[in-house]
Amino acid sequence: MNLDRRVIFLFIALAVILPLLRPLGLPVLPSKPVQKMYDVIEDLPDGSRVLLSFDYGSSTMPELYPMSLALLHHCFKRNFKVITMALWPEGATFAEQALKEVAEEYGKTYGEDYVHLGFKSGGLVVISAMGENIPETFPQDYQGKMVKEIPVMNGVQNFQDIDLIFDLSAGDPGIPAWVMIAQGRHQKVLGGGCTAVSAPQYFAYLQSGQLVGLLGGMKGAAEYEVLVEKKGTATAGMDAQSMAHSLIILLILLANIAFFSQKMKKEKR
Amino acid sequence: MPDEDSVNCRRFLQIDLDMLKIRTQLDIVTLLAFFVASASYRAFRARTPEATLLLVAATLVMIGRVPIGDFLYSGFPQVADWIMDVPNTAGQRAILIGIALGTVSASLRIILGIERVHLAGE
């Protein structure tokens, strides 16, 4: 069955656009790895220190940015002290933007309740150095203030002073680097959020307990949005995701039916 | 000391460039969505038992991971969960261990000077 690829392109575009304009409102149910992550964060005591690393760039923004917002909502709602950083240059910009969007809603003050350390190049080496001394690795925050003079960083020397680390990862440096150093070397509680492309490979870390929870792609972000009761762009996109997946499955089925019917015809001859 | 206007102008250009770059980069990547769909239709055939397994697993994960899967049949998300938790984890772990052992042996070869490809130059 020969179908012009432009017809397929048109169908895909419609499968995405129509549900965005007229949402079906299908319920989004949290999966186990996302629920686990939520529970771990929920069980932390008030005032815990959480480190969020924004290790992604613009090409994965639609998946990881909603995740960043949902996590920040949860952290601020639980009155945690939030420390953000980035191992990808653009990650620092996204962290600043996300903090600006969420912190105010909870009346949080920069320096008192949260701090943004900014970007540092070096990946694995940076994480390794942070395990020894965070203020020496990041002497200044994103705005150029001395980290030692920022109240929220009082008493934060290294990973031992952090209660939970969460990595928003789009590749390398990302979750594997954090697993190796923060979890492997320093036995820190580590959670991860990643692009859907890389999610399957991290299930091995999840089963082994090296990751306590995992948010995979826009769907993972939507599930977390539902859990923290802050529906955003990820949840809004789930109907379009459903329709596009259904269309692709339909196309695969049609192609295979045609393939087998042709094969049977040949065999009969 | 730069005057306030030039600082503001630079900041404005930076923000604008950030946005433009972010958005255009996304466009190139999103073209792939169309080609993935087209390739699924053209190349995804159950020709061999291995290809059939891949196809079935992919289809079940695709339907089980979106809200419509649960809407059509509540068992789809559970099947997708099982695929991810058991055979996927087993396969990914085998790959992970394989890569780790390969990396370690390659590193040892480099450290001991047996492997010198990285010094080959051009």
Add this chain to the structure above:
Amino acid sequence: MEILGIWIAALLTLALYSFLYKDNPVYKIAEHIFVGISAGYWLARSYRDVVLPNFWNPLLEGNFLLIIPGILGVMMLMRILPKIGWISRWSLSFIIGMTSGLFLITYLQSNAVDQVRATFLPLNSINNVLLIFGVLTGLVYFFFSKEHKGVFGVTAKVGIYFLMVAFGASFGYTVMARISLLIGRMQFLLFEWLPTIPLFRGLGGG
């Protein structure tokens, strides 16, 4: 000014998407703009985010030890000059040696030892048995020092089946990722760009 930015981005989007119909000059222009912006952007960003904070500013503050990595960095750049390209090998050797020394054990611990440990599960459920069996047969498949024949071959074949399911899951997730990015782009076009045109104001409740 924000509207101008939105319009430029939207028009570039449409220009790039025109490739879906067929290759055309408008797409080519947008593609070249993209390449140009990206190259300039990363050059500026690397200078601002890497060279200045990690090298130049601390150097001006008196941290003269940074001259050593600075020289190593310049030596690395020699690679672009064919005649003296060999100089880059010194920097490369330093990086490879340092990375191997610092992370070899950690890498082995996290990705091999801890993974093997997590596979030692009690044989009290079908899932545990399948997981152990899948990891073992998968590893057998990756063992190429022995020809895949007889019992060994059958085991490797079973390993391939587990790997195929894993690849299938990866394919499913890849489709999910690509569609998610497309959704992000469509959300921009529908809810940020279109409402700037009076005719479409109020689209999607916006």
